[in-house]
Amino acid sequence: MRISAHMVCTAVRDDIVSGAFPPGARLTEELLARRYGVSRVPVREALRTLESEGFVTTRRHAGACVAEPTEQEAADLLDLRALLEPLGTARAAQRRTEAQLRVLRGLVRLGQQRAERGQLSDLRALGDWYHETLAQACGSPTLATLLTQLRRKIAWVYAAEPPLRATAVWREHGAVVDAVARGDAERARALAAAHVERSVALRREQRPVAARRSRQKGAVRKTKHTVNTAGDNP
Template sequence: MTSPSPENPAVPSLDALIARSKPRFRTATEFVEFTLRDGILSGAIPGGTPLRQEELAQQFGVSRMPVREALRQLESQALIDFTPHKGAVVTSISAADASDLFAVRMALEPAALRLSLPHLTQADLLRATDAIHDMDQERDLARMGDLNRRFHMTLYAQANSPRLLALVEQHMAVFDRYLRFELSALGWDHLKQDDHHALLDACAARDITTAEAVLIRHLATADQALREFFACRQDVREDSR
């Protein structure tokens, strides 16, 4: 493991994540997998970091076996590259990868919204409103990611398609790796709450055409912002080494 990113106070250290989430799991494999994913998504473990099994086992206080099982699962989620006899490396982030990710989100999320919108309840809309308001006052990066995900997932929740929803949630989680760059680029405050309100209004009016248009524009804006950010500041490539 390399540095726990002490230069960026918004990124928690991996050790902090380990201490915080240790008692929440019954099996060591679950614990290691969840915490490693959290570390990668939050930026505590930057792209390019080689993940040595022995080292991780010591940090987590377990043997190498649960570490290996956790690495296998992270590999299936495309968060690490696993090469036989060479080990695991955290996948790198880049403008190209971000656009790739947005291509998936722009395929999945409008579909989920279209399926869900006719069945959205008043309670769903209220929960989405709450999420927006909570975001207004949130200053913590990880929690902001959770709230953003909660807002969107609430709108998709009635889609009645478990696979689709799981994919949507998974790829929104991967987006968390880019969230702090988007916030750097667009600023914390205004963010894109305009889009969120417009999307919510269109959903309340059951206007699928407008809702989809807003959602697509919302995602395209974020994609564009990240592209420009990476183009301007290639020095801030998050890959260590």
């Protein structure tokens, strides 16, 4: 079966978000083709797509590398989420389909059950599915794509999830879905804004992965310099 560039792009993006390819890591076509069992053609196309999304950057003499977002860029992602997610939720209250509503209600029910039982391992996947369905329900492919990309990039930039209270989070999701079901756009917007505000506040307490890595590299260089200096002046 021929593996498409889209499938390769998804695989590479998932590996970047998971940390398998850390910020700054080189992404050679040969390495990726071997890793995913494909030719270089779909790899080349996937890298171009990921560069347009901001996950990959091209450096002179180094080629394609995983991007290293600055702390300011990371903060901007949170600001964008705070602006766009309430808008998407309000639109969903006006445009969702019955099928999308059934999926959202089912996800909330599963999420609340898992959270109450302390079965936390499934919650990240359920949360991603919930937010992607809610984004699709806004009825705007452009906005849905932006929301999905934002969530992926925030998960990548900040890596580990902040210590959220799972039962409270899924209770908030349930309230949002109730407002969406009633077609109450303003209520849905307000609930989404409050939820995002709490989530963003926790994220802002984290140092972005690329910034932590840069600081660690700087500390290593400083340590080496100190050792060398000490060796020169016993």
